[in-house]
């Protein structure tokens with residue numbers, strides 16, 4: 001929603017508007033600016049500050065003292081003046097029957113034409129209160145707001161600092177900095193920028209890396225979305241030539257030029273396949289090749305024990321991904337997230353509703369987001385997900401063929417500072433038939449350990465022994481792998 005939509009909600013005489021956001025300062029700013037525009041008196045309430053008129057500012061005593069919820073709400077019932085009221089964390093007081101009753105009275109009151117009550121909460125509201133409200137989404141700060149925020153923070157520190165503070169950011173670097181700050185609340189962004197400036201009293205391109213790191217740490221604690229460090233290149237992945245070609249062809253698909261050319265941006269792919277064959281690695285490689293941040297959604301963390309919370313978290317995660325776009329959104333093992341969505345649900349329809357939310361988002365979102373979903377088990381996938389048009393393409397990632405096994409050996413030996421020319425590749429490739437990329441890597445690691453323990457240089461025999469000592473998953477889970485292959489035939493495009 002655009003901030004100006006708040007005006008529409010107020011003019012439509014909605015008595016109670018609910019803003020659920022982790023960005024309280026931004027919500028307050030939007031409502032306050034609106035009241036200033038309309039020259040409407042603006043009151044703010046919180047349990048610690050009581051009810052105060054903050055626009056036009058009247059210093060001094062609170063209209064209603066702190067620690068008094070009922071009298072503060074009662075003030076609205078008695079007022080005869082048009083005004084805008086903003087209550088912080090009122091949801092937390094809605095366990096009190098008297099508070100709920102008062103809200104209902106206010107909702108039905110004929111005087112609600114005079115005032116509007118805006119509730120700003122970080123958490124969710126009880127359903128009986130939610131029903132009395134219309135929601136308003138403040139969203140995340142956009143680029144313009146973030147640019148102002150960086151400038152203001154810099155100026156503020158420069159003014160207050162006892163030592164010299166400088167900015168050496170070029171226009172392009174400033175744009176990059178702002179892009180990186182997307183998806184954070186105003187306060188988080190301010191702290192991260194301030195931290196980066198304070199470190200060496202200079203705002204320059206070196207701060208970009210710091211900001212990315214700080215943001216990753218910040219998102220790491222957020223739960224559902226994790227910003228993943230992308231430290232791989234396309235050379236780190238062996239085989240999968242069809243998939244690589246497909247991705248290569250679409251790498252400029254999000255650019256303005258592609259749009260002008262008449263192309264729709266790529267929307268996403270589903271990678272179905274045998275475990276350990278590089279599906280997750282692919283998500284990282286795409287992020288690195290396309291120079292886009294990679295966000296992983298952890299479906300396990302989405303599920304909450306309270307009704308409504310899980311859907312709210314999914315929506316919040318999707319909105320946040322949108323606010324950080326262009327991004328690659330990676331949902332690993334998507335089948336686990338929506339396991340019961342296809343079957344008779346044992347969770348009261350929760351995963352079905354969650355799945356519905358995701359499907360409609362996939363269909364409707366307009367932001368440049370590339371969805372990469374991976375799955376190992378088709379049996380658990382709801383069939384709607386596979387319908388044409390949901391994903392641009394469904395790829396099947398099979399066990400690597402001879403040639404690809406050779407290049408995977410080469411990659412993992414090179415990573416450990418060994419040259420493949422010093423090994424008998426033919427023998428390794430033949431012995432590892434039916435092994436996944438992950439299992440080949442494991443054999444290289446085990447072989448290296450065995451050589452190290454002997455105090456010898458790693459040789460073909462060390463790796464061969466490691467291969468012989470383990471059974472690949474394709475043998476242990478033969479039936480599952482064969483079912484998956486049979487299913488994929490004709491339905492999916494081979495990744496290799």
Ligand code: ATP
Nearest residue numbers: 236237238275276277278279280281408437438441
């Ligand atoms: P899972 O379904 O178990 O998550 P996956 O298909 O996503 O497996 P990855 O997690 O990407 O597989 O693979 C694990 C590791 O195995 C990778 O980090 C990489 O080191 C190695 N690997 C797998 N496939 C390849 C490949 N094609 N080329 C190079 N390395 C590979």
